[in-house]
Amino acid sequence: MLYSYALWICVMDIDDIQNRRFFLRNLGVLGGGILAATSPWLSIFADVKDTSGERLKLGVIGPGSRGRFLMKFLAKNKKVDIVAIADIYQPSIDEALEIVPTAKVYKDYRRLLADKNIQAVLVATPLNTHFQIVMDAMDAGKHVYCEKTIGYDMDQCKRMYDKHLSTGVVFFTGQQRLFDPRYIKVMQMVHDGVFGEITKVRAWWNRNNDWRREVPEPRLEKFINWRLYKASSKGLMTELACHQLQVGTWALGKLPEKVMGHGSINYWKDGREVYDNISTFYIFNDGRKMEWGSDIANKFYGLEEQILGSVGTVEPERGKYFFEEIAPQPAFLQMIREWQQDIFSDSMFAGTSWMAETAKPNHGEYILGKKPDADGSSLLTEAFVEAAITGRQPAGIAEEGYYASILCLWGHEAICRGEALDFPKEYCIDYDVYGTSEYKTDLA
Amino acid sequence: MKDILITRKRQITELKVWLACLALSVVLNIYAIIAYEAQWTELFTSIGFMLTASVVIYIILLFFRIVWYGVRRLCKRR
Numbered sequence: 001m002l003y004s005y006a007l008w009i010c011v012m013d014i015d016d017i018q019n020r021r022f023f024l025r026n027l028g029v030l031g032g033g034i035l036a037a038t039s040p041w042l043s044i045f046a047d048v049k050d051t052s053g054e055r056l057k058l059g060v061i062g063p064g065s066r067g068r069f070l071m072k073f074l075a076k077n078k079k080v081d082i083v084a085i086a087d088i089y090q091p092s093i094d095e096a097l098e099i100v101p102t103a104k105v106y107k108d109y110r111r112l113l114a115d116k117n118i119q120a121v122l123v124a125t126p127l128n129t130h131f132q133i134v135m136d137a138m139d140a141g142k143h144v145y146c147e148k149t150i151g152y153d154m155d156q157c158k159r160m161y162d163k164h165l166s167t168g169v170v171f172f173t174g175q176q177r178l179f180d181p182r183y184i185k186v187m188q189m190v191h192d193g194v195f196g197e198i199t200k201v202r203a204w205w206n207r208n209n210d211w212r213r214e215v216p217e218p219r220l221e222k223f224i225n226w227r228l229y230k231a232s233s234k235g236l237m238t239e240l241a242c243h244q245l246q247v248g249t250w251a252l253g254k255l256p257e258k259v260m261g262h263g264s265i266n267y268w269k270d271g272r273e274v275y276d277n278i279s280t281f282y283i284f285n286d287g288r289k290m291e292w293g294s295d296i297a298n299k300f301y302g303l304e305e306q307i308l309g310s311v312g313t314v315e316p317e318r319g320k321y322f323f324e325e326i327a328p329q330p331a332f333l334q335m336i337r338e339w340q341q342d343i344f345s346d347s348m349f350a351g352t353s354w355m356a357e358t359a360k361p362n363h364g365e366y367i368l369g370k371k372p373d374a375d376g377s378s379l380l381t382e383a384f385v386e387a388a389i390t391g392r393q394p395a396g397i398a399e400e401g402y403y404a405s406i407l408c409l410w411g412h413e414a415i416c417r418g419e420a421l422d423f424p425k426e427y428c429i430d431y432d433v434y435g436t437s438e439y440k441t442d443l444a
Numbered sequence: 445m446k447d448i449l450i451t452r453k454r455q456i457t458e459l460k461v462w463l464a465c466l467a468l469s470v471v472l473n474i475y476a477i478i479a480y481e482a483q484w485t486e487l488f489t490s491i492g493f494m495l496t497a498s499v500v501i502y503i504i505l506l507f508f509r510i511v512w513y514g515v516r517r518l519c520k521r522r
């Protein structure tokens with residue numbers, strides 16, 4: 001089945017939106033319903049309602065670099081009219097107008113929200129501003145796509161999620177891996193047990209740069225480099241961890257019960273207030289662990305998530321999986337290498353058992369049969385548009401985003417307090433995928 | 445420059461030597477398959493390794509043969 005799937009993926013043009021939908025539908029068909037359990041939000045693409053003739057009036061609040069990145073996908077989508085943008089930084093406005101020249105420009109987002117024509121908003125502003133904007137947008141009846149992390153603290157996240165429930169508007173968060181075909185496929189395999197029992201998840205996001213943006217005047221430092229200051233960001237945990245922690249819980253199908261971690265400023269001592277390196281441990285009730293770390297003074301290992309199973313390992317960023325058992329070297333080569341060892345090495349440990357384990361490199365297999373060439377951002381924005389047009393919230397999408405944010409903020413709190421913290425059950429929501437509906441019932 | 449003539453007899457001799465090297469490689473492969481408990485299909489799938497090994501053995505043998513002929517020729521001259 002996998003082989004035929006790989007053949008099929010090779011011949012399709014994955015850049016085409018219609019093909020992407022087709023692709024996801026076929027994933028569902030191939031999965032025989034298991035896909036619905038591992039990635040229930042994909043049901044949005046199976047919606048029977050024909051939305052081909054409809055256009056969503058969208059406003060973008062915060063068309064900075066991330067906002068514009070998403071706008072490029074939305075601007076190509078025939079079902080979207082980006083009718084307005086709101087920002088207080090003129091260079092961002094100017095660059096956004098190059099993508100959507102006819103969009104109305106607002107300096108105050110509240111005026112954008114007051115526009116009755118606008119049905120949905122994309123919020124890509126600094127972290128500390130998400131809460132108020134999203135709450136106001138939902139009160140105004142707008143469907144909301146909010147970049148991660150959704151709130152500055154756990155309480156804000158909970159209130160935003162509750163507001164989404166009480167208003168009934170569509171709520172998406174910027175967790176693009178949820179719509180990335182290689183993650184979807186590999187999670188289906190993980191949950192099918194293809195890689196055996198998943199024993200650990202390791203993830204890291206390393207860079208070697210100061211994470212600074214150019215500042216035209218000193219007074220704009222905190223405004224432009226908001227990621228580096230405590231008042232507006234929680235640094236690596238809220239900007240990077242959010243994506244990868246969600247991958248871990250997606251793979252393990254549950255939430256951790258304990259977290260501990262440490263962060264410090266070791267290298268970039270340039271006045272920043274947030275850590276330049278972080279290590280965290282998330283511990284599950286069965287003893288399994290999820291490690292997440294980030295270092296921005298060394299990029300050798302780059303960015304990756306590793307899902308470690310008893311039978312195989314997945315590295316979804318590379319788009320590959322590797323099985324533990326691989327065919328050994330041909331006997332003839334094993335014999336020649338052993339002779340080489342006997343002749344040229346005086347070490348005592350060389351032997352057939354050692355050679356058999358290390359002789360053949362494990363190059364793994366591509367999850368989608370080829371090297372990954374895109375993430376899920378395009379599909380994520382497309383899904384949001386479909387949901388906003390139909391007014392139907394896909395299962396699990398808000399909940400995954402909510403818990404991803406909670407995990408980051410909870411981890412950050414553990415780092416700041418220097419303690420191992422238990423999961424704050426007051427922030428549990430009804431979400432059966434992680435079994436937290438039971439937590440919620442227990443609390444009640 | 446002088447033409448080098450390889451006689452028919454010499455060609456047959458070299459072919460026989462190389463075939464002996466190939467046979468040795470096959471025997472070594474059979475030994476390896478038994479010793480490492482590998483599959484017998486490796487008799488065919490490792491044919492490339494055996495061919496390579498036969499050439500390597502032939503070259504090593506050639507070196508010793510040249511040395512041998514050289515020494516013998518030297519002794520005869522004396």
